[in-house]
Amino acid sequence: MADIKRYDRFSLARFEPFGDFDDLMKGFFVRPVLFENPPQMRIRMDRKEDAKAYTVHADIPGVKKEGIPVNIEGKQVSISTETKLEKEEKVLRSERYVGKVARSLTLPHEVDEAKSQAKYSDGVLELTLPKKAPNTARKLKVQQVIKTQAIAVRRGRQRIVLPARSVIDLRRALTEVA
Numbered sequence: 347m348a349d350i351k352r353y354d355r356f357s358l359a360r361f362e363p364f365g366d367f368d369d370l371m372k373g374f375f376v377r378p379v380l381f382e383n384p385p386q387m388r389i390r391m392d393r394k395e396d397a398k399a400y401t402v403h404a405d406i407p408g409v410k411k412e413g414i415p416v417n418i419e420g421k422q423v424s425i426s427t428e429t430k431l432e433k434e435e436k437v438l439r440s441e442r443y444v445g446k447v448a449r450s451l452t453l454p455h456e457v458d459e460a461k462s463q464a465k466y467s468d469g470v471l472e473l474t475l476p477k478k479a480p481n482t483a484r485k486l487k488v489q490q491v492i493k494t495q496a497i498a499v500r501r502g503r504q505r506i507v508l509p510a511r512s513v514i515d516l517r518r519a520l521t522e523v524a
Contacts, residue, residue, distance in 0.1 A: 387443035389425060391451070399476040400453055407469035408442070414471060418459045423475065424450040 394401040406414060409427045417424040426448035456478040463474040
């Protein structure tokens with residue numbers, strides 16, 4: 347543990363700004379620098395919204411447009427891709443990502459899959475995702491149902507008695523007799 351000393355401004359001790367520099371550098375060059383985790387690629391996105399659609403710009407450099415599947419399911423949009431080494435050659439140091447990467451996002455409104463568009467240019471994927479039109483509610487006219495036991499209909503001298511459950515049955519009975 348470090349020795350804690352009280353500062354005395356009247357002390358005649360000399361101030362050494364780099365006095366602990368040796369302790370700081372001790373072992374720095376002895377231990378090898380380990381890169382246990384390989385570099386990880388993330389798909390970085392910008393999302394914009396207007397009244398009719400969402401616009402998403404995703405940075406996906408070094409990939410062909412055929413290698414970028416985009417899946418849309420309701421409010422969920424998923425993008426995935428895979429980067430590969432083109433040639434197997436001796437590499438002294440590699441900082442580029444090789445492997446699979448995926449990203450998904452959930453939007454506030456459902457997306458119309460049929461009208462959605464994707465464009466890929468200069469390593470940027472642009473998705474235009476139109477919002478689905480909300481279901482328009484319609485008003486239903488409420489009909490009153492009159493319940494009766496039977497309907498008696500006369501046709502000339504003949505009397506016909508039919509069981510009736512509603513006004514609709516009454517109308518149907520009248521049209522059958524006539």
